Amino acid sequence: MTSREAKGIRTLSEDLRLACMRISRRVRFESGDVIAPHQFSVLCRLEHGPLTPRALADVENVSAPSMTRTVGGLVDDGYVTRSEHPDDGRQVLVTITDAGQDVLATTRRRRDMWMVERVTELSADERVTLTEAAQILTKIAAR
Amino acid sequence: MTSREAKGIRTLSEDLRLACMRISRRVRFESGDVIAPHQFSVLCRLEHGPLTPRALADVENVSAPSMTRTVGGLVDDGYVTRSEHPDDGRQVLVTITDAGQDVLATTRRRRDMWMVERVTELSADERVTLTEAAQILTKIAAR
DNA sequence: TATTGTTATACTCTATAACTATA
DNA sequence: TATAGTTATAGAGTATAACAATA
Numbered sequence: 001m002t003s004r005e006a007k008g009i010r011t012l013s014e015d016l017r018l019a020c021m022r023i024s025r026r027v028r029f030e031s032g033d034v035i036a037p038h039q040f041s042v043l044c045r046l047e048h049g050p051l052t053p054r055a056l057a058d059v060e061n062v063s064a065p066s067m068t069r070t071v072g073g074l075v076d077d078g079y080v081t082r083s084e085h086p087d088d089g090r091q092v093l094v095t096i097t098d099a100g101q102d103v104l105a106t107t108r109r110r111r112d113m114w115m116v117e118r119v120t121e122l123s124a125d126e127r128v129t130l131t132e133a134a135q136i137l138t139k140i141a142a143r
Numbered sequence: 144m145t146s147r148e149a150k151g152i153r154t155l156s157e158d159l160r161l162a163c164m165r166i167s168r169r170v171r172f173e174s175g176d177v178i179a180p181h182q183f184s185v186l187c188r189l190e191h192g193p194l195t196p197r198a199l200a201d202v203e204n205v206s207a208p209s210m211t212r213t214v215g216g217l218v219d220d221g222y223v224t225r226s227e228h229p230d231d232g233r234q235v236l237v238t239i240t241d242a243g244q245d246v247l248a249t250t251r252r253r254r255d256m257w258m259v260e261r262v263t264e265l266s267a268d269e270r271v272t273l274t275e276a277a278q279i280l281t282k283i284a285a286r
Numbered sequence: 287t288a289t290t291g292t293t294a295t296a297c298t299c300t301a302t303a304a305c306t307a308t309a
Numbered sequence: 310t311a312t313a314g315t316t317a318t319a320g321a322g323t324a325t326a327a328c329a330a331t332a
Contacts, residue, residue: 012270013258014251015277017170022284024167027160029204038299054313061172066300068315073298090308090313108157115156118283126279127155133276134158136269140261141165181322197290209323211292216321233290233331 020137023115031111035079035103038062038070043079043104046096052085053092079103163280166258174254178222178246181205181213186222186247189239195228196235222246 033040042056051059057067071094074080079100085091096104119127176183185199194202200210214237217223222243228234239247262270 008274009259009262009270010255012274012277013262014255015281016262016273017166017255017258019277019280019284020163020166021170023160023163023280026284027164036299052313053315062299063301064314065302065316069299085313088309088313092314112153112157112160115160115283116153118286119152119156119159121286122279127152129272129275130159130279131151131155132272133280134155134162136265136273137162137166137276138158140258141162141169143261143264179322195290196292205322206324207291208293208325212322228290231290231332235291 016137027111027114031107031114033107033110035077035107039074039077039079040104040107042067042070042074043096043100046080046094046100047104050083050093050095053094056094074100159280170254170257174250174257176250176253178220178250182217182220182222183247183250185210185213185217186239186243189223189237189243190247193226193236193238196237199237217243 028037035043038060041060045051045056045059053067053071054064056071057064060067062070071080071082074094075082077099079097081095081097083093083095085093119130122130171180178186181203184203188194188199188202196210196214197207199214200207203210205213214223214225217237218225220242222240224238224240226236226238228236262273265273
């Protein structure tokens, strides 16, 4: 790799990072979320099956008492339910409700709408470029 | 616009938004920031000149008392200083210090490094695509 | 009288330490 | 003895209401 290419990578990385962070920030502030970020994140984890508070705390990188509180709030709002674990009396299963699935879908729809409004204003060529870029960015986000 | 194109826009928008938000989240969690997000944001605002707490509160969309507290913390950490406004005895000027400029530069360097590591692993073709995409995403973030 | 900044107070989310119940 | 979950308590960051100083 030449030094010119290395400088290009630094510039590209900086431009990409800044754009992604600015877009993310604006989506969070301007899409009219009805639930808090930490609540949304937990509901996403429960989308494809119940989890214990311990598992939720680990995957969300928060303490067990914090997750107790977060789950408590979601229960109060009717977005999840607590039930006994079938095999282990110490554990609890947290399950998303229909209302929880609804708020998840609504939040995503409103967030996507923010981006749709902007992508619609682009040229067809720009959308082709972004379609290729989206695959690469998705790969970056996952690696 | 055909219905097929509309569906493409929705899918593209969703993919782009998710990738941007995931990248943003990982940068924030994995780049080892030494200051809190709200502190970083305020320091950025002060980068090109002093501002009053009132102006900072407005641009950051927080209350005046919250900004009093945030500025107080930055003063305690040595990243900004408070001084009298030359023309208006009610107002205060908040100015970034050299240490504040340093922490800003360090934070950006570490955040960019996260992205450089990933962009380096891509093919030259993929980087060409992302170079075009970065311009479009920057436009989206600004509009 | 309006504006700037701060203080008083309260609510939320976070944490660590201690406690209860179960494995 | 170890683990899961909760409760007790405290530390940040946010807010609104009230206050002092200045325009």
